[in-house]
Amino acid sequence: MEIVLTGSLGHIGQPLTEKLTQRGHQLTVITSTPERAGAITDLGATPAIGEVQDAAFLSRTFAGADLVYCIIPPDYTVPDINAYYRNIGQQYAAAIRQAGVPRVVLLSSFGAELDAGTGVILGSHFVEEELKSLDGVQLTIVRPTYFYYNLLNLIGSIRATGHIMTNYGGDDLLYLVAPSDIAEAVVEEIERPAEPRRVRYVYSDERTGNEIATVLGRAIGKPDLQWRVIPDGAVRQAMVDHGMHARMADDLTALNRSLRDGRLAADFLRHKPERAGRVKLEDYAPTFAAAYAGKK
Secondary structure, three states: OEEEEOOOOOOOHHHHHHHHHHOOOEEEEEEOOHHHHHHHHHOOOEEEEOOOOOHHHHHHHHOOOOEEEEOOOOOOOOOOHHHHHHHHHHHHHHHHHHHOOOEEEEEOOOOOOOOOOOHHHHHHHHHHHHHHOOOOOEEEEEEEOEEHHHHHHHHHHHHHHOOEEEOOOOOOEEEEEOHHHHHHHHHHHHHOOOOOEEEEEEOOEEEEHHHHHHHHHHHOOOOOOOEEEOOHHHHHHHHHHOOOOHHHHHHHHHHHHHHHOOOOOHHHHHOOOOOOOOOOHHHHHHHHHHHHOOOO
C-alpha cells in the first residue's frame, strides 16, 4: 500500500514507520526538519520536506497515495492552539480533496466528540469535523487517551513542593496510553478492511492519580509521594506565573477540569476497547524517573 505519514519521526511516527515498512508498505514520511531525511531513509521510507500548513505541498505529496495518516504536530507556543489545529485541519482537508485520497486515518484524542469545555482538545474536534465533511473518503479516527509522557508535566510541582499538585487526579481514574501502543493500533486500522467511518479508542492502562503517585514516587526515590488536587485558579495562576500565555493557561486548565469531572472520558468508557495496550505504568516509570533525574 502507498501510504503518506505526517508527524515525522516523533513519539508515534518512529514506531509507526518502523512497523509499516517492516510489513512491506511503501511509505512517504512528511517532516518539516530536513535533518530528519536521513533517518527516514534509513528506515526504508521516502522523506518529503515541507510544512503541514502548506496545502499545495500536501496535495503534491498526497497525490497517488492509497492512504494518508494525519496527525497535528502540537505547538504549545502559539497563542490560540485551537485555531492552530483548525487551520491545519483545513489544509489537510483541502489537500486530501485536491489529491483525491480515498482513505484517511486521523490521530485525534478522546473527548474530541465534544464541542465545548475541553480546552486544547477542542482543536481535535475541529479537525475531526473538517475531515468528516469530505465526500467519498473512508475515514478512521483513532482516539488515544492520556499520554504517559504528559505525566512529565508534573515534575515541576514535585521538585517545587514535594507533591504532585494539579486540578485533576487524586482518587479519579486516568486512562493512560503509550505511543508504541498507539502505533500498533494505527497499523491494525490501516490493514483492516476499510469502512466509510470508524472510531477506534486506544489505551494502555488505568490508574487513579494516587496510584500513579505511588508508582512514580517509588521510581524516583520518594515512596511517600502524594497527588494533591488543588483549585482550578491555583493551577492556572501557576502556569501564567511560569510564563505561559493566558489563553493557553485557560485551555489547559479547562482540559484538566474535563479530566476531573469525567466528561473527557465519557464516550471512551461507552466504547472502551476489550483489550488494553501492552505498556503498563510500571513499564513507563523508569522513563519518568530518568526525566526527573535530569536525564534524557
